Amino acid sequence: MPCLPILFWWDTEDFINPESDDALHLLLLEHKKRGIPGVFKMVGRKTRVLLERHRHDIVELLEDDLFEIGYHTDGHSVHPTIAEYTEHCDWQTGVSEILRRESEGLDITREAFGKEVLCYGQPGASYTPFVYGAMKVWGIPAYLGNAVYLGDPCLPSQIGGLFSLAGLHSAHAGFPARLGDEGLARAKARLEKLADSLPRGSLVSHGNHPNEWSLETWWDEMNFVKGNCTPPEKYVTGPAVAKAEMHRRIGLFGEYLDWLTAKGFCPVSLRQAFSLVDCGKGRLDRDDVMAVARKWAPGDADGYYDPDRRISLSAAQCVHLLARALAHPDARPFSVLPVEAPVYLEALETGQAEALPPARIAELAAMVADRIEKTGMLPSRIQTPGLPALSPARLGVAVARQLCLPDAPATVGSLRFQPGEEVKTYGKNVGPWSIHRPDFTGENLRRYTQLLAWSFRRMFLKDA
Numbered sequence: 353m354p355c356l357p358i359l360f361w362w363d364t365e366d367f368i369n370p371e372s373d374d375a376l377h378l379l380l381l382e383h384k385k386r387g388i389p390g391v392f393k394m395v396g397r398k399t400r401v402l403l404e405r406h407r408h409d410i411v412e413l414l415e416d417d418l419f420e421i422g423y424h425t426d427g428h429s430v431h432p433t434i435a436e437y438t439e440h441c442d443w444q445t446g447v448s449e450i451l452r453r454e455s456e457g458l459d460i461t462r463e464a465f466g467k468e469v470l471c472y473g474q475p476g477a478s479y480t481p482f483v484y485g486a487m488k489v490w491g492i493p494a495y496l497g498n499a500v501y502l503g504d505p506c507l508p509s510q511i512g513g514l515f516s517l518a519g520l521h522s523a524h525a526g527f528p529a530r531l532g533d534e535g536l537a538r539a540k541a542r543l544e545k546l547a548d549s550l551p552r553g554s555l556v557s558h559g560n561h562p563n564e565w566s567l568e569t570w571w572d573e574m575n576f577v578k579g580n581c582t583p584p585e586k587y588v589t590g591p592a593v594a595k596a597e598m599h600r601r602i603g604l605f606g607e608y609l610d611w612l613t614a615k616g617f618c619p620v621s622l623r624q625a626f627s628l629v630d631c632g633k634g635r636l637d638r639d640d641v642m643a644v645a646r647k648w649a650p651g652d653a654d655g656y657y658d659p660d661r662r663i664s665l666s667a668a669q670c671v672h673l674l675a676r677a678l679a680h681p682d683a684r685p686f687s688v689l690p691v692e693a694p695v696y697l698e699a700l701e702t703g704q705a706e707a708l709p710p711a712r713i714a715e716l717a718a719m720v721a722d723r724i725e726k727t728g729m730l731p732s733r734i735q736t737p738g739l740p741a742l743s744p745a746r747l748g749v750a751v752a753r754q755l756c757l758p759d760a761p762a763t764v765g766s767l768r769f770q771p772g773e774e775v776k777t778y779g780k781n782v783g784p785w786s787i788h789r790p791d792f793t794g795e796n797l798r799r800y801t802q803l804l805a806w807s808f809r810r811m812f813l814k815d816a
């Protein structure tokens with residue numbers, strides 16, 4: 353079996369039960385004695401209680417270079433959760449609410465372990481697209497989580513220019529600790545199946561929680577289920593796993609680590625995972641851009657472009673390159689620039705079909721290419737005097753048709769695609785989270801995720 357990279361990450365979140373500190377400590381030691389890296393995504397409140405309970409043993413271990421630190425929100429399941437308080441926000445208020453409520457826990461986490469926070473991952477199924485905007489302000493370079501949102505099922509990707517391991521639902525594994533010996537057998541079987549089925553360039557995203565070893569159920573379901581907000585003085589603890597049994601189950605996890613390394617799996621850190629992949633060529637020739645135009649012209653393909661492992665473009669980058677190619681016929685080579693997704697929902701507008709004269713399309717293309725180069729962002733709508741507003745998808749298709757058939761007036765509209773149509777969150781593949789208020793739907797968050805999909809790019813193994 354060729355070496356399959358495996359990235360271990362731990363959602364470290366139970367700030368109520370001290371037994372979960374002990375589980376965390378023992379699991380860190382299992383990693384440490386084998387030199388196996390791990391990412392510990394800390395909840396702000398968990399970091400605080402580790403300091404309050406004087407767990408210097410844990411803090412010291414987490415300071416070790418073997419371990420990387422992530423952020424998992426300040427309160428995890430405490431209401432309102434990150435998805436609840438951003439549920440009805442627009443882009444700007446969503447990002448600023450997150451910065452206002454979550455920055456303190458992040459700062460405490462950074463200081464406690466004396467190192468950079470390398471990733472963010474949502475609590476449970478409390479996903480919100482606005483966090484990508486907050487991550488840029490915080491300087492957090494990667495998204496790491498296991499739910500099915502935006503991303504490729506098997507490959508790392510870039511979203512909003514950040515490294516994302518948020519899709520990967522076909523490459524996800526974990527250790528079902530509460531099943532004891534049966535859990536070890538199942539975890540092994542899952543990894544063997546992944547080794548046989550994953551395409552080249554995948555990595556196994558291996559997620560668990562230390563509290564799965566210390567508690568027989570979920571700590572947050574005991575306190576925060578269905579919008580329930582237990583006050584701190586009434587927090588319900590347990591049911592704890594008996595101490596000897598916890599030690600035994602952690603021993604099984606150690607056995608698993610020995611087994612998987614002997615099998616040839618290659619544990620990697622997040623930094624190593626990041627260095628393994630990229631998005632291919634940064635400069636394209638005209639033939640490459642014409643191939644993008646042929647994909648876009650029918651108006652029914654998904655928006656991004658990655659036909660082979662040589663080039664990978666987001667839909668926003670496709671619009672930029674198409675517009676540039678039409679506006680500047682002699683331009684070459686074409687630089688692939690980072691282009692941010694649009695932030696207003698108008699960008700999802702599909703509009704009525706209409707024919708536009710070639711000269712007007714060239715004019716709009718020049719304007720849009722110019723604007724993207726100045727702002728680094730795809731506009732949410734393209735408006736010029738005398739013409740109805742066009743969404744970026746409609747403009748992209750019109751420009752692609754013009755490039756393919758230069759003399760015909762291009763018809764825009766009646767698109768059969770929209771980047772992000774495949775977004776699977778809230779109501780599509782992602783079930784409700786037990787912690788969320790019963791009236792939470794996430795529909796608005798799904799729509800903003802569709803916008804974010806304009807910046808989605810698959811990443812490939814560098815030497816593939």
Ligand SMILES: [Zn+2]
Pocket residue numbers: 363365424428474475476
């Ligand atoms: Zn969590």
